[in-house]
Amino acid sequence: MPITPRYNLTQTPTHVSIHVSIPHVRVSPKTLELIVDGCELHLYAPPTYLLKLVLPADVVDEQLYGGVLGGDSFKNEDNSGASRHLVEEVSSESNPLVQSEAADDSTAVAQDTPDITNANTNTNRAEWTEDDLPKMQYDPLQNHGTIIIILRKVQDEIWDDLDLLGRLQHPLHKKKASPMISSVCNNDNGMLSADNSNGIMEELKSIHKGTLRYGLFQNYSNVFTDYAREGLADEMLECPNPDVPMNTHEGQEDNDDHHLHKIRREMRLDTENSKFDQERYLGDATLQEGDDMIYDSAIAMVTHWSDSTSCSANTMEPINVEAFIPYFTQEESHLLATLKPVEIPNLSKSQTQSVLLALSDLLFAYTYDYRTTDGESTIESSWTIMILSPSLSWLECYNAPYDSISDVMNWCVRRSLIYPYLRSYSLAMKIVRDVFQLLMSGRRVVLRCLLKVHTIMEKSEAHYLFNKLYVDPMIWWVQKCDDATIHEFGVEMGRLLMDNFSCTKWNSGESNMNKQYLGLGLVELEKAMLESEEDSSSDSDETCSGSSDSSHDTNICDADAQEKKVIELLQSSLEIRDD
Numbered sequence: 001m002p003i004t005p006r007y008n009l010t011q012t013p014t015h016v017s018i019h020v021s022i023p024h025v026r027v028s029p030k031t032l033e034l035i036v037d038g039c040e041l042h043l044y045a046p047p048t049y050l051l052k053l054v055l056p057a058d059v060v061d062e063q064l065y066g067g068v069l070g071g072d073s074f075k076n077e078d079n080s081g082a083s084r085h086l087v088e089e090v091s092s093e094s095n096p097l098v099q100s101e102a103a104d105d106s107t108a109v110a111q112d113t114p115d116i117t118n119a120n121t122n123t124n125r126a127e128w129t130e131d132d133l134p135k136m137q138y139d140p141l142q143n144h145g146t147i148i149i150i151l152r153k154v155q156d157e158i159w160d161d162l163d164l165l166g167r168l169q170h171p172l173h174k175k176k177a178s179p180m181i182s183s184v185c186n187n188d189n190g191m192l193s194a195d196n197s198n199g200i201m202e203e204l205k206s207i208h209k210g211t212l213r214y215g216l217f218q219n220y221s222n223v224f225t226d227y228a229r230e231g232l233a234d235e236m237l238e239c240p241n242p243d244v245p246m247n248t249h250e251g252q253e254d255n256d257d258h259h260l261h262k263i264r265r266e267m268r269l270d271t272e273n274s275k276f277d278q279e280r281y282l283g284d285a286t287l288q289e290g291d292d293m294i295y296d297s298a299i300a301m302v303t304h305w306s307d308s309t310s311c312s313a314n315t316m317e318p319i320n321v322e323a324f325i326p327y328f329t330q331e332e333s334h335l336l337a338t339l340k341p342v343e344i345p346n347l348s349k350s351q352t353q354s355v356l357l358a359l360s361d362l363l364f365a366y367t368y369d370y371r372t373t374d375g376e377s378t379i380e381s382s383w384t385i386m387i388l389s390p391s392l393s394w395l396e397c398y399n400a401p402y403d404s405i406s407d408v409m410n411w412c413v414r415r416s417l418i419y420p421y422l423r424s425y426s427l428a429m430k431i432v433r434d435v436f437q438l439l440m441s442g443r444r445v446v447l448r449c450l451l452k453v454h455t456i457m458e459k460s461e462a463h464y465l466f467n468k469l470y471v472d473p474m475i476w477w478v479q480k481c482d483d484a485t486i487h488e489f490g491v492e493m494g495r496l497l498m499d500n501f502s503c504t505k506w507n508s509g510e511s512n513m514n515k516q517y518l519g520l521g522l523v524e525l526e527k528a529m530l531e532s533e534e535d536s537s538s539d540s541d542e543t544c545s546g547s548s549d550s551s552h553d554t555n556i557c558d559a560d561a562q563e564k565k566v567i568e569l570l571q572s573s574l575e576i577r578d579d
Contacts, residue, residue: 002044002046002047002048002049002050003048003049003050003338004049004050004051004169004337004338005020005021005022005045005049005051006020006021006143006330006333006334006337007019007020007021007051007165007337008163008326008330008333009162009163009168011158011159011162013153013156013157013158014152014153014156015150015151015152015153016055016059016150016151016153016159016162017148017149017150017151018041018053018148018149018151019142019146019147019148020043020045020049020051020146020147020148020149021142021143021144021145021146022045022048022049022145022146022147023143023144023145024048024144024145025045025048025049025145027045027138027140027145027147031045031046032044032045032136032147034134034136034149036059036061036134036151037061038058038059038061039054039055039056039057039058039059040052040053040054040055041053041054041055041059041149041151043136043147043149045147052169053168053169054168054169055151055159055168056159056160056161056162056167056168057153057154057155057157057159058153058154058155059134059151059152059153059154060128060132060133060134060151060152060153060154061133061134128152132152133152134149134150134151134152135149135150136148136149136150137150161479163326163327163328163333163444164336164443164444164447164479165333165336165337166336166337166339166341166475166476166479167479167480168337169337169339169341211243212242212243212257212260212261212264212395213257214242214395214397214469215469215470215473216355216358216469216470216473216474216477217344217345217355217473218257218397219345220469221243222243223243223465223469224242224243225243226243228465232462232465235462236386236462236463236465236466237386237392237393237394237395238268238271238386238387238393238394239264239267239268239393239394239395242395257397258399261396261397261399264394264395264396265394265396267394268390268393268394268396269519272414272415272418273519273520275418275419276417276418276520277418277423278525280423281417281423281520281522281525282525282526282529284422284423284424285424285425285526285529287422287424287426292422294372294421294422295422295424295427297371297374298371298372298422298427299371299426299427299430301371301374301375303367303370303371303375303434304375304448305434305437305438305441305445305448305449306437327444327448328444328447328448332448332451335451335454335455336447336451336475336479339454339472339475339476340472341476342472342473342476342477344473344476344477344480350400350401351400352481352485353400353401353489354397354398354399354400354403355474355477356485356486356489357398357400357403357405357408358391358396358398358470358474359446359474359478360405360408360409360435360439360489360493361389361390361391361396361408361411361412362385362389362391362392362450362453362470362471362474363434363435363438363439363446363449364388364389364409364412364416364431364432364435365384365385365386365387365388365389365392365412366385366449366450366452366453367431367434367435367438367449368384368388368416368420368427368428368431369381369384369385369388369456370452371427371430371431371434372384372420372421372422377452377455377456381456382456382457382459382460382462382463383462383463384420385453385456385457385463386463386466387415387419387420388412388415388416388419388420389412390408390411390412390415391470392463392466392470393415396411404496405489405492405493405496406496406513409432409435409513410513410517410518412428412431412432413425413428413429413432413513413518414518414519414520416428416431417518417520417522418520425515425522432497432513433497435493436490436493436494436497439486439487439489439490439493440487440490440491440494442483442486442487443478443479443481443483443486446478446486447475447478447479450471450474450475450478451475453471454467454471454472454475457471496513497513
């Protein structure tokens with residue numbers, strides 16, 4: 001079965017150049033096949049490589065060129081205008097590259113990497129020449145063999161998002177074919193009667209009644225009972241029996257899915273409350289610099305998204321082709337290009353918000369693991385990401401607008417205080433601010449995080465299925481949506497943080513991201529700990545009296561200075577000026 005080769009694209013306003021790496025393949029104009037038809041491109045290098053792309057707009061092909069000339073001399077044998085076998089054979093005498101690398105192969109073709117800036121720049125369709133037709137050249141020295149395809153754009157323009165290779169891999173939307181069988185013969189007229197039809201529909205509904213759907217777009221069910229190996233659900237999830245039907249109360253038939261998710265959410269919160277370790281939390285609540293090496297490293301770490309404000313990552317800025325630097329590495333680009341396409345449904349505004357909420361909880365889990373592992377994932381990383389994300393651990397389905405970003409962050413913070421190694425509230429709030437910074441950095445930074453999550457899950461024997469259910473659809477959806485969608489969600493989260501980190505609301509308990517909203521009794525625990533310390537130490541009265549008023553701020557430390565710094569950061573990110 002052919003595989004997708006590594007490739008990248010560069011462009012000028014008039015041309016696009018595709019560099020395709022095909023190492024260890026005997027190159028010949030008789031074996032290579034290039035088909036260009038409008039915006040579709042197929043390159044076949046037998047027997048190993050097959051590349052199919054859908055470009056953002058049309059390029060000049062033989063059918064279009066022949067149509068401009070008013071002739072049909074460029075038609076193929078099958079009467080199509082697609083460009084085929086466009087490799088120009090170059091003799092070894094005229095090209096030193098072939099002499100050094102392929103002197104014994106008389107069919108090899110080669111040329112230096114083309115300078116497409118000096119290519120024909122005709123803008124009038126009537127003035128197109130054969131030089132504007134697709135060209136394919138071979139460089140045997142670049143990456144042990146690289147095919148270079150030069151295409152002339154029909155319209156002179158700069159194409160956006162050429163580095164998001166998944167967008168180019170997605171097939172064109174095609175109209176669904178009519179069903180081969182449109183009716184079931186069941187009566188004398190050969191048609192299914194209305195009574196029988198209603199009975200069959202009711203039977204189908206009863207079969208799926210009580211079955212919970214999950215996945216990013218809620219399009220999977222019974223995966224763990226019908227397809228996954230036995231015992232995988234227990235290793236993969238905290239949620240027990242994800243495919244076992246749950247009984248619903250009377251009167252819930254019309255809103256069955258919502259009721260099932262509500263039951264599962266209540267089960268999750270009860271499970272978290274039962275697993276909360278008060279002593280473990282209090283032990284980490286007073287962590288300071290020097291107390292724990294992992295905590296010190298996590299707090300002081302400079303993350304990869306901190307430096308992601310350059311033009312290559314921030315796509316809200318106009319594109320400068322000459323100064324553009326690819327953001328993704330070769331491995332990341334190849335992963336984007338080889339992910340199996342996922343059909344992205346048309347989402348309503350509330351459904352889009354629900355997907356963004358799922359994205360935020362996945363980013364929270366990733367950033368926690370990233371900080372606590374110093375950016376190097378470990379064998380426990382897949383478990384950490386799973387256990388911190390309600391979407392993964394309990395197949396949580398967010399229902400916007402009833403669920404908000406503050407709800408999702410509260411649930412993530414709760415889990416970070418119950419399950420992982422470091423159960424520090426100050427670290428959790430730093431992770432919340434990391435999520436905000438990631439969202440404000442643009443799609444490419446978010447995609448890099450999701451690609452790292454994909455790699456982590458792919459290596460796990462217990463959690464690999466999360467890629468199919470959540471991570472891969474998320475990667476495809478982020479590539480398809482525009483930067484404004486991610487940016488607006490980041491602005492929404494930033495305004496929420498600015499409002500909640502206001503010291504007045506924080507100290508008065510009015511903030512809906514206060515410790516009181518976590519439902520774990522943290523404020524009472526910290527007050528009890530302080531009172532115990534006061535009773536046991538006679539000389540700690542002054543110190544504890546000064547800290548008791550702020551015991552429910554940020555882990556009994558300099559809350560005012562810390563939150564002031566946070567507000568300044570949020571204001572600078574959101575470009576908000578105080579009146």
